[in-house]
Amino acid sequence: MPIVLENVSYTYQPGTPFAAAALREVSLTVKSGELVGLIGHTGSGKSTLIQHCNGLLFPQAGRVTVDGLPVAPKSKDLREIRRKVGLVFQYPEQQLFEETVELDIAFGPKSLGLGEAETRRRTRWAMGMVELDEKLAGASPFSLSGGEKRRVAIAGVLASRPKYLILDEPCAGLDPQGREEMLRQLRRLNEKGLAILLVSHSMDDVARLVRRLVVIHQGRILYDDPVRQVFARAAEMAELGLDVPEVMKLMLLLREKGLPARQDILTAEEGQEEILRVLSHA
Ligand SMILES: Nc1ncnc2c1ncn2[C@@H]1O[C@H](COP(=O)(O)OP(=O)(O)OP(=O)(O)O)[C@@H](O)[C@H]1O
Numbered sequence: 001m002p003i004v005l006e007n008v009s010y011t012y013q014p015g016t017p018f019a020a021a022a023l024r025e026v027s028l029t030v031k032s033g034e035l036v037g038l039i040g041h042t043g044s045g046k047s048t049l050i051q052h053c054n055g056l057l058f059p060q061a062g063r064v065t066v067d068g069l070p071v072a073p074k075s076k077d078l079r080e081i082r083r084k085v086g087l088v089f090q091y092p093e094q095q096l097f098e099e100t101v102e103l104d105i106a107f108g109p110k111s112l113g114l115g116e117a118e119t120r121r122r123t124r125w126a127m128g129m130v131e132l133d134e135k136l137a138g139a140s141p142f143s144l145s146g147g148e149k150r151r152v153a154i155a156g157v158l159a160s161r162p163k164y165l166i167l168d169e170p171c172a173g174l175d176p177q178g179r180e181e182m183l184r185q186l187r188r189l190n191e192k193g194l195a196i197l198l199v200s201h202s203m204d205d206v207a208r209l210v211r212r213l214v215v216i217h218q219g220r221i222l223y224d225d226p227v228r229q230v231f232a233r234a235a236e237m238a239e240l241g242l243d244v245p246e247v248m249k250l251m252l253l254l255r256e257k258g259l260p261a262r263q264d265i266l267t268a269e270e271g272q273e274e275i276l277r278v279l280s281h282a
């Protein structure tokens with residue numbers, strides 16, 4: 001069963017001079033176990049869209065369902081919906097507030113009304129899922145590195161055992177090694193069956209991680225295609241002010257120089273192979 005948005009429209013402060021149409025007839029489906037990227041300019045509606053997936057916002061027009069349950073203000077299923085759809089905000093570590101890592105991660109399961117033993121079990125499980133050393137359980141979250149804090153925050157969402165994990169810019173502010181680790185862990189979580197919707201500004205990150213890429217522009221979904229197909233439209237993307245992965249720009253440059261480099265190259269490893277291939281034929 002999926003998360004389904006059908007013709008969803010949403011305007012902030014409607015009927016006022018400050019009205020801002022954030023979503024315009026957006027239709028999108030995220031199936032169980034999928035790994036989907038969502039990209040778009042600042043202000044394009046990404047955060048507004050994802051908040052519709054677990055009932056932080058409700059559609060003003062159109063319909064949202066999670067595994068068939070309607071996401072609506074008075075829905076009796078909202079609690080269940082919010083448990084199924086875990087939302088990780090940008091800079092979630094700013095919301096860490098407990099004395100220890102373990103207590104912080106346990107907050108979700110506790111508020112689900114789970115007992116001590118199950119809460120503890122889930123907390124340890126969630127720490128394992130984001131590869132946080134068990135030794136850190138008793139540490140203050142504030143003593144951790146930036147990447148570790150981010151992982152504690154994500155573990156806190158995972159501890160409620162969501163079926164869908166939606167992350168708003170999970171790599172923002174991390175150093176290259178932290179980004180790399182975050183992407184690797186997201187891939188691992190997805191391989192374990194968790195559906196992931198990843199909001200990102202980084203074309204390189206989505207190119208490395210996702211198979212399906214959704215592009216949103218001024219509140220409308222412009223593309224929803226396999227990632228290579230989206231980036232193959234480099235010129236159209238540029239017109240929208242959106243970038244393509246760095247390695248793809250390098251391939252374009254080679255083509256301009258008359259070398260027959262493929263254009264659907266997404267990762268550094270593929271780029272390396274392609275350069276060697278092109279040079280061996282030159
Ligand atoms: N609380 C709010 N009140 C009024 N307008 C808002 C509010 N939040 C967002 N908007 C407007 O809605 C539109 C979509 O914003 P949204 O935050 O969803 O974009 P975004 O794609 O997440 O941007 P970013 O990449 O900067 O995070 C923008 O025009 C924005 O100014």
Ligand SMILES: [Mg+2]
Binds near residue numbers: 168
């Ligand atoms: Mg946003």
